[in-house]
Amino acid sequence: MGSDATISPTSSISSSSSTSPAPSGYTTSRAFLEALAEGGVRYVFGNLGSDHPGILEAYAQARADGREHTLPELVICPHESVAMAAAIGYAQVTGVAQAVLVHVECGTQNIGGMLHNAAKGRVGVLMYAGASPYTQDGELFGSRNEFIQWIQDVHDQRGIVRGYTKYDNEIRTGANVKQLVHRALQIASSAPAGPVYLVGPREVMEAEAPTRQADAAHFPPVAPAALAPDVVERVAAALAGASRPVVVTSYLGRDREAVPALVELCEAAGAGVLESVPSHVNFPADHPLHWGYQWNDQNHNPLLEEADVVLVLGSDVPWIPAKNRPGPTARVFVLDEDPLKEQMPLWHVPAELFAMADLGTAVRQLRERVAELADTDAVARRRERAAVEHGRVFAARAAREAPDGETITPEYLVACVREAIDDDTLVLTEAITNYPTVSWHLRRTAPGSLLGSGGGSLGWAIGAAVGAKLAEPERLVVSLVGDGSYLFGVPSSVFWMARRYDAASLTIVFDNNGWNAPKASALGVHPEGTAARRDEFAGHFTPSPDLPGIAEAAGGAWGRTVEAAGELKDALAEALGAVRSGRSAVLAVRVPGM
Missing domain, CATH: 3.40.50.1220 (TPP-binding domain)
Known part of the structure; x- marks a missing residue:
């Protein structure tokens, strides 16, 4: 080969179109977001990172063009777990899968617990994560330009979620991105519903895409099956x-x-x-x-x-x-x-x-x-x-609903909640060791008025309440949670979001000052063991956290802790009044401890 054919070290970094923004401004990112909206996604619950410049540019361009209505609304979520919980809550109320946007493999790992809940609870969610750019010398527009893009490049990013998803794929070209999105939503929404996962490298998401692609109407969920x-x-x-x-x-x-x-x-x-x-x-x-x-x-x-x-x-x-x-x-x-x-x-x-x-x-x-x-x-x-x-089984339970002097029992707490809300109120339950108490004493009758996560990862309810409230803004939403599940829910992020997006709800915390579930499990296996004899279960929250104070500081929520039975009903009424005025409320109720 002659010397005139020698490739210089900088010849791949040229001013060609491959290293410039898409000439038309219509990129894979724009087509991706349009496909979500066409598929019924109203909200993208997002936690942003270095892989999302194309997404942010697409939103900005749509607003500048007066076409923001063609894209889902972007809801900023300071923690990925909350983004996933909110998407689950919205989908549980409406039956329509929503989207979660996270940052490469780090953000993907942060949704882990809520991904479990979506999978086990059979809830449709489309998760999208960018991937580290696959060029590093400026060969393509969007090439690596930050040190973290080497650190976040892993062997099998999609493998992180594969044990929980119905479908995963990589967006490799803008030419068929809408087909991939519609297919993912079709799979997510078909029974049994569940989460799906797409990744897109930055170079692909920044590239130009054709404006005419697949039609969402041709990707309906599978029709219901009947018995033979x-x-x-x-x-x-x-x-x-x-x-x-x-x-x-x-x-x-x-x-x-x-x-x-x-x-x-x-x-x-x-x-x-x-x-x-x-x-x-x-x-x-x-x-x-x-x-x-x-x-x-x-x-x-x-x-x-x-x-x-x-x-x-x-x-x-x-x-x-x-x-x-x-x-x-x-x-x-x-x-x-x-x-x-x-x-x-x-x-x-x-x-x-x-x-x-x-x-x-x-x-x-x-x-x-x-x-x-x-x-x-x-x-x-x-x-x-x-x-x-x-009559026999319910009468036996009803007999437990009186307080023990001024001690607030879980049964009395749930009975008071039952009296304070109406049949249409949506109750989210994540009370863990008090799950049975909520079932027996709340005694819901209206279909769709009670939701659980369907899974086993804590921290779902308070984030799901944000999604549920976005789905039905006029409906009263009440979450019944343990103190452990409340803290797992990242309340600092949740109540900031609730304030920003006008999604006020009431959270009632069964505050027994610790994790009661591990204690119950230990006693179930070792009822006469050393831990039982010494009452050592390592689950106490000492010193006690100020649970309502977190919500007050992060989102301006109304907050109060109640310890005496005589104060409970008035506190409930005040908390419900705050929520009906548009302000989130957290009522921590001290119940018998571990």
Whole structure:
């Protein structure tokens, strides 16, 4: 090769279009954001970094052009975990997946706990993270120009989330970015819903993109699946012919319209209902067929053990096998959009039939057939018996709702909350060891009026409250949380966001001055162990943090700590008044300690 063909060290850094901004100004970043909006994303909950100049430029250009309505609104989140929680909350209320924007692999790792909740709670969220630029000598526009872009370059960024996502991909060109976004949202929204993850290197996101691309209308979620006719016949015949049928559910209420259909099915069969680890209102608590709630109950449940037919309708943990499973002769049927729990390595329910179907569709199919098959007199007798059981179990719980002198018991606290709110109030529950107390004593009846995370990572509720309030601005939102889950929720970020985006809610903290859950777990395994004898569980919050003070300092919230039962109702009323005036409120309530 002649000397005139020698490439100089600087020849790749030229003034060509590859090292200049997109001539038209229409970039992959702009197309990406438009695709989100076209797919139904109203908010991008973002924590920004060095990988997002193209995103910020696209927003600025859209505002300058008077076309900001074509992009989702950017909601600034000072912590990635809160961004993810807010997106989950919005999606849980509306059923529409939202987007989370984070900074490369560092931001991706910061969403970890909430990613778990989205995956286990089956909530659609589209996560986008940039990736470190893949050129370093200025070969392309957007090439590396900050030291962190070498430090943040990792072998497999997408692998960080792959155990929790339904889909992941890299945006490699602006030519098909809308197709990738629409496909990701389609997968995120199709049952069982769940999180998806896209990454985009800076050079690609800064490059020019074609303006005409894929149509979001061609990427709808998969249509609901129905039960096969022979499955309907088999399950309906078992329910209709049973003497003690029981339905167990955890998240059927994710579909609000499925709840009244389940009521009609259970009335047609005379079947009692148990809610196991509920994350939704699955059945009205005041209905005479409601038999209560199961959590980490370490005792036998005779209503379940005596059942001859058990229908599991949407539940990951219908019972704890070592403690309160159905009897050995019970016929068990499992209907679910995810009947085999393929993401759970160890899981089994001894059932004679597993069927995949949309829960609402399946319930309506069964309702019609059971009504045709069931003997009216036999059903009347079952319903009468079930009503007696309902009255017995709920009366026993109601008897616990009085305070212990001036000591505020969790039961009394939840009873006071129940009296202070209406049926339409949205309650988010993350009370951990007081989960059962919230279920038994709040006694929600309206579909969609109670939400849990559906997962096991703490810190969801207060961030989710921001997303829920953005989804339904006129609705009162109340979070019931433990002091540990409150601190996990990054309240400094949450209440700043709530103030900036006019998303006020009430947070009520069960303040027992520590982590009670690890203590309960230790006692469950070592009830007579050294830790139990010495009362050493390493979970005390000493000195006690000023929980309302965090929210006051960060977001101007109303805050108060209450210790005496005689003060509770007035404090609740004052807190609710603050929220209705547009100001967030945090009421910490001292309950018996660890």
